[in-house]
Amino acid sequence: MGKLGYIYILRQNQMPNMVKIGRTSREPEKRAAEISSVTGVPTPYKVFWAALVEDHEGTEKYLHQQLAQYHLNKEFFEISAEKAESYVTSLLTQKSIHYSVERSEAVLKAQRIKAEQDRMRRTAIAKQKETQRIEEERKEKEQKELKARIQAEREAKAKAIRKKSKEIAKLKMEIKECEKELNSFKIENIIPYLFTAMAIFLFFIKGNGQKNDIIVGTALICVGLLGIYFGVTDKKEKRNYLNSLKMRYTNINNGRIEF
Incomplete structure (x- = not known):
């Protein structure tokens, strides 16, 4: 059984169609920093994908053989990081090589996208609830105003009826007295x-x-x-x-x- 270590895929932002597929017994981020410190590297390397395997030396050799058509020199391959990750994980599975993913930029990107979608969904739900709350408050206000207006109209009508009844009673009395005075x-x-x-x-x-x-x-x-x-x-x-x-x-x- 080989030595336990990491298989990694490194890439630079300025060269999206070229990756470095290698191995290390240390943390992949430290290996990326070490390579980035070499004179002549235009931009630092970033760990796009990394997995822990039992035989990292033999696994690296196997992967380099299978990806020979994309090979440029040493550990560099002319292929995008996304496609490289897809090929590497597929080859490991075919060879029944057990691996434990430590880092995957694609997974992290998907997680970020999902987190952003969740945030937008929560924002939309909150906005919908706020709109619903405002609409309910508006309807409640309108109902209260309508009830108050109906109540005011009822009171005004009742007051007018009382005033009318009082005026009619007064007129009846005055008419009666006036007729009595004229006929007496x-x-x-x-x-x-x-x-x-x-x-x-x-x-x-x-x-x-x-x-x-x-x-x-x-x-x-x-x-x-x-x-x-x-x-x-x-x-x-x-x-x-x-x-x-x-x-x-x-x-x-x-x-x-x-x-």
Whole structure:
């Protein structure tokens, strides 16, 4: 059984289609740093893939033989790192060589991609939840505003109904009182007519033509006519007022006046 060690694939960023496939008994990163420190290397080598095998010397020789078509010189091959990893892992499996992957740039890249996808997915979910929360808050606000508006409209309507009922009751009472006053008999309403009758009595029935009777009769006629005029005028005003009350009452009942 051979010595335990690493098989590695190194590459430079400036030469993506050339790799170094070699072996080391130390950590692959240390071997990459050692090679990168040599004068003339334009950019440092990076470990793209590395695996621990039981016979790293024999495994290296086997891999170099199988990849001879890509061989340039020494441990350098004209092949991309991704394709090299695919060939190496396939050849190891065919030869039943047990290996334990210590580092794989492709796996790390896939892990980074998966991590980024997971991050983007979490971000999208968080954004979706935030959008949903904002939408729910907006709907809740609209519902509250709608309920408040409906409640305000109900209260305003109830207030208007109460005001209307109160106004109708007041109008009924005023109409009733006004009609009662217009239809009631009052002694003061006939006084002007009594004065007029007395004046007629003094002028035409008594007919003695005395000066005092003429003065008194004239005064009685004036007072009586004035009383009749004011009485008629007052009654007319009251009737007009009654008609205005009835008109307002009708308009309120028919909805032509809003509260």
